[in-house]
Amino acid sequence: MLDGFSFWEIFTRTIVTFAILLFLARIMGKKQIGQLTFFNYVTGITIGSIAAELVAHDDTHYLNATTALILWAILTLLVSYVTTKSSKVKELLDDKPSIVIKDGKILEKELKSNRIPVTDLTMLLRLQGVFSVKDVHFAVLETNGELSIFKKVAQQPATKQDVKAPVAEPKYMPSTLIADGIIIQKNLLGLNLTEEWLIKEIKKSGVNSVDQVFYAQIESNGSVYIDLKDTNL
Structure with a gap:
C-alpha cells in the first residue's frame, strides 16, 4: 500500500503531466490525429512513453x-515547420505517395517497394x-497508409451511363501544381507540362505572379483550379 507521500507525489505528477500533454497537444495542432504518418506515429508513441515514465516511476527525475x-x-x-518549407525533407521523413494502380492495372513494382501485399490492396x-x-483509373497509396482512388469515368457516381451521356476519359490525373507559392516541378514533368504553360494559365485567371498562389491543381479536363494566398494573415 502506498504511503501518503508516494500517493500525493503520484497524484501531483499525474495532474501536472496531464496538463503539459494537453498544452503540447494544443500547440502541436491537428496533424498528429488527422495526418498520422509513420513519423507522427513514432512521435506520438515517444511522447506518450515519456509521459508514462514521468507518472509511473518514482525514481525518474521529474525535471529532467x-x-x-518539452524538447x-x-x-x-x-x-x-521544415517539412512545410522543403519537399525534399518531407519526402525523406514521410516518403511520398505512390501510384499503385493505373488504368485498371496493378503496378507490382510499387506494391513491392511499399511492402504491401495484394490482399491488403x-x-x-x-x-x-x-x-x-x-x-x-488511378489509386494512390498516401504517406499515412490510406488509399486514394480516382475511378474510371464510367464507374463514377452521377451515372453518365444511365443517362446515355458520352463518356470521355480524363486528360490528366488531378495533381498539385503549386503549393504555398512554389511550383511542383516533378508534377509538371510527370504530366508533360511546362512552367511557361502554367504561368500562362494562372495569368488567364488574372493572377500576375506564382507568389500570389497558395494552391493550384490541374483538373482531369485540363483546367486549373487556383486558390490565392490570404493577404490578411
Whole structure:
C-alpha cells in the first residue's frame, strides 16, 4: 500500500503531466490525429512513453523527464515547420505517395517497394467501395497508409451511363501544381507540362505572379483550379 507521500507525489505528477500533454497537444495542432504518418506515429508513441515514465516511476527525475518531453515536442514542431518549407525533407521523413494502380492495372513494382501485399490492396479498395481493380483509373497509396482512388469515368457516381451521356476519359490525373507559392516541378514533368504553360494559365485567371498562389491543381479536363494566398494573415 502506498504511503501518503508516494500517493500525493503520484497524484501531483499525474495532474501536472496531464496538463503539459494537453498544452503540447494544443500547440502541436491537428496533424498528429488527422495526418498520422509513420513519423507522427513514432512521435506520438515517444511522447506518450515519456509521459508514462514521468507518472509511473518514482525514481525518474521529474525535471529532467519534463525537459525531455518539452524538447521532443519542440523538435517535432521544428521538423513539421521544415517539412512545410522543403519537399525534399518531407519526402525523406514521410516518403511520398505512390501510384499503385493505373488504368485498371496493378503496378507490382510499387506494391513491392511499399511492402504491401495484394490482399491488403484489395482490402483497401473494398473499404472505399471498390470491388474490381478494372474500375480504377488511378489509386494512390498516401504517406499515412490510406488509399486514394480516382475511378474510371464510367464507374463514377452521377451515372453518365444511365443517362446515355458520352463518356470521355480524363486528360490528366488531378495533381498539385503549386503549393504555398512554389511550383511542383516533378508534377509538371510527370504530366508533360511546362512552367511557361502554367504561368500562362494562372495569368488567364488574372493572377500576375506564382507568389500570389497558395494552391493550384490541374483538373482531369485540363483546367486549373487556383486558390490565392490570404493577404490578411
